Amino acid sequence: MTDIVSKADFRDAMARVCSPVTVVTTNGSAGRGGFTATAMCSVTDEPPTLLVCMNSRSAQTGIFLENERFCVNVLTGEHKDLAGFFAGRAADMAARYAAGEWIDMPSGNQALSGAIVCFDCRLAEARLVGTHNILIGEVVAIRLRKDGRALLYFDRNYLHVPTQAPSIVK
């Protein structure tokens, strides 16, 4: 293995991998937290489980780990500003939440009204790899919207997921 991959090369390459845009929330005894995440995927449906990666240097790490629960809210094109706020444009948590409408879930977490999907999760495990925690969540509740155009992150731009016929690959 003689190749050396720089951080910049890795980031440039990852920018060419499309990803969904989500806001991950938590609410519980440790307080309320929330951040924008594009590194999220399904793990297994036995039991329904997903994962999301979170920077361990974030001041919110303790909140997420102590609450032991989080909600992954998959954004639509209407939520681009919200994505920016939760990505750090709004430092204050109250200001971040003020940019959206929220629904209290039975778990205590808040789900984003109008999200394409909300996956409310129990934190099953946090696995630290380098600078990030892989938060593995067992899904305890789902809110699903049948319509809406998902927001997509690609080439460092926000895009709409195409739903028009010409975009479907035959």
Added chain:
Amino acid sequence: MTDIVSKADFRDAMARVCSPVTVVTTNGSAGRGGFTATAMCSVTDEPPTLLVCMNSRSAQTGIFLENERFCVNVLTGEHKDLAGFFAGRAADMAARYAAGEWIDMPSGNQALSGAIVCFDCRLAEARLVGTHNILIGEVVAIRLRKDGRALLYFDRNYLHVPTQAPSIVK
């Protein structure tokens, strides 16, 4: 936590989360393997690391774990058939590979010619969660194409990532 999430509900909800389409390959002393994966994301850039989820019931599991390396090839719209073959439409590994053009990487893995990006990885860890292994890979080499339209999986359809201006969310 009184909500119960069924496998079907979870799958229906995950279908509404857009994802890149990749073919994950391996080649080494345990032989050659390859499968289509949409559950893949970045983990950290210190060191450059990604993950991909693989069904542990796959007959190929041993090959990937023994080779201790894999290459994630991010597909373009031209690779839709290839995605189908590696998703199981071609049972035979030779038939799967015959559907694409490959480049030998220094690691021994084969990278897909024409992929948007190829991330050649050393298997750092395999973490079993339910039915799936989370394969955590440290990236040892990258092949990056500057053009090409990425393939996207959404609502159980293959789509092109939109690059036209009208799709960019202002």
